[in-house]
Amino acid sequence: MTPTDSAQKAPAKDPWDLPDVSGMVVGVLGGTGDQGRGLAYRLARQGQHVIIGSRSADRAEAAAGELGNGVEGAENADCARRSDIVIVAVPWDGHADLLGSLTEELAGKLVVDCVNPLGFDKKGAYALKPEEGSAAQQAAALLPDSRVTAAFHHLSAVLLQDPAVEKIDTDVMVLGESRADTDTVQALAARIPGMRGVFAGRLRNAHQVESLVANLISMNRRYKAHAGLRATDV
Amino acid sequence: MTPTDSAQKAPAKDPWDLPDVSGMVVGVLGGTGDQGRGLAYRLARQGQHVIIGSRSADRAEAAAGELGNGVEGAENADCARRSDIVIVAVPWDGHADLLGSLTEELAGKLVVDCVNPLGFDKKGAYALKPEEGSAAQQAAALLPDSRVTAAFHHLSAVLLQDPAVEKIDTDVMVLGESRADTDTVQALAARIPGMRGVFAGRLRNAHQVESLVANLISMNRRYKAHAGLRATDV
Numbered sequence: 001m002t003p004t005d006s007a008q009k010a011p012a013k014d015p016w017d018l019p020d021v022s023g024m025v026v027g028v029l030g031g032t033g034d035q036g037r038g039l040a041y042r043l044a045r046q047g048q049h050v051i052i053g054s055r056s057a058d059r060a061e062a063a064a065g066e067l068g069n070g071v072e073g074a075e076n077a078d079c080a081r082r083s084d085i086v087i088v089a090v091p092w093d094g095h096a097d098l099l100g101s102l103t104e105e106l107a108g109k110l111v112v113d114c115v116n117p118l119g120f121d122k123k124g125a126y127a128l129k130p131e132e133g134s135a136a137q138q139a140a141a142l143l144p145d146s147r148v149t150a151a152f153h154h155l156s157a158v159l160l161q162d163p164a165v166e167k168i169d170t171d172v173m174v175l176g177e178s179r180a181d182t183d184t185v186q187a188l189a190a191r192i193p194g195m196r197g198v199f200a201g202r203l204r205n206a207h208q209v210e211s212l213v214a215n216l217i218s219m220n221r222r223y224k225a226h227a228g229l230r231a232t233d234v
Numbered sequence: 235m236t237p238t239d240s241a242q243k244a245p246a247k248d249p250w251d252l253p254d255v256s257g258m259v260v261g262v263l264g265g266t267g268d269q270g271r272g273l274a275y276r277l278a279r280q281g282q283h284v285i286i287g288s289r290s291a292d293r294a295e296a297a298a299g300e301l302g303n304g305v306e307g308a309e310n311a312d313c314a315r316r317s318d319i320v321i322v323a324v325p326w327d328g329h330a331d332l333l334g335s336l337t338e339e340l341a342g343k344l345v346v347d348c349v350n351p352l353g354f355d356k357k358g359a360y361a362l363k364p365e366e367g368s369a370a371q372q373a374a375a376l377l378p379d380s381r382v383t384a385a386f387h388h389l390s391a392v393l394l395q396d397p398a399v400e401k402i403d404t405d406v407m408v409l410g411e412s413r414a415d416t417d418t419v420q421a422l423a424a425r426i427p428g429m430r431g432v433f434a435g436r437l438r439n440a441h442q443v444e445s446l447v448a449n450l451i452s453m454n455r456r457y458k459a460h461a462g463l464r465a466t467d468v
Contacts, residue, residue: 218434231462
């Protein structure tokens, strides 16, 4: 190796060397829905400071009270403003409208989109294709001043919300454009026992991760399961 | 329960009660490529009768000779004609042309599409969206008289082809319209030690399964791995 080579090539960073996120405030927009409530509960149970957001501050506070573990409730804009990391767990229907209304509150924030655009008919669930490519890319387009990532798509809201379940045995695929941001989201996932955050590419590859929930729903029906995913050899 | 109820509701079939496929002949179109060669090798190693197909019978026979384990080589049309199950492992570029030319040979056959339509640029891999929705749906459109399924998308050709690797630790998502057909493909996957075939929905949900390979490529790069996927709680 020539001196030039060694100067150019920094040693590869250990992909499991993740930051400490225990002091960060996590907001959950759509935190009164099943997915949001489940994530809020799991993170708060590990000592994370969590604020759930809703259109109605009253509803958010009521749900927060039920979740316990120090969870707070607030109106969505207030939740966004007070949080370091903001998980977007709203129904796909309201995704664009909500994020479009919070561009200022979410400026500079690390946004974690976990929305799955799906349609349902009598044959089950199927993927919807957002004009922007995916829910995460729609979020990135609507929030040019935020750091948008995507994660937490494949979790069972039933398992997340069940206090008797001690471990959530699954990997969380984390997508984003910046290593620092995806590392932070991976670290957040790893706060939950049994869960691991795994980098899974850029936002342009979010659509298939979001849509895969349709396949998990088919699995759940066939196997009467709450299917999650693990990456092997990683 | 009234007599009418019991007459209408057959007991749910055990989803792991799969047929014996050990006597079936498996053809692999594109069997001289890395993925096809790897699958042919793994199945033949378990005693399955495998014929690999190629545009050139000579090339197919040469590759078959290298694989050993009784693998035969044949021109694609001949391979299709002589097989019960036909795995389609050609590059996406040649997918439509090849299948369009084999409609007669593939009539009545169980076709297993494992093609991943991907593009590549300096940022890595990304999903291509076939007009029909997915490679598998394209196959179904081109082969109205075949039984088209989709499976074997997420396997590492490196691991498949490495004789030192004893077990392939992964689940295979199997998609299709008919339970009998997906059961057969699941049984075929289960022939390979470590591998399990899991039903993962209808063909309209194949696109995200095919595209997910782009995310596995990102994982492989970050973690220097040959990532596979396991469904948890199934």
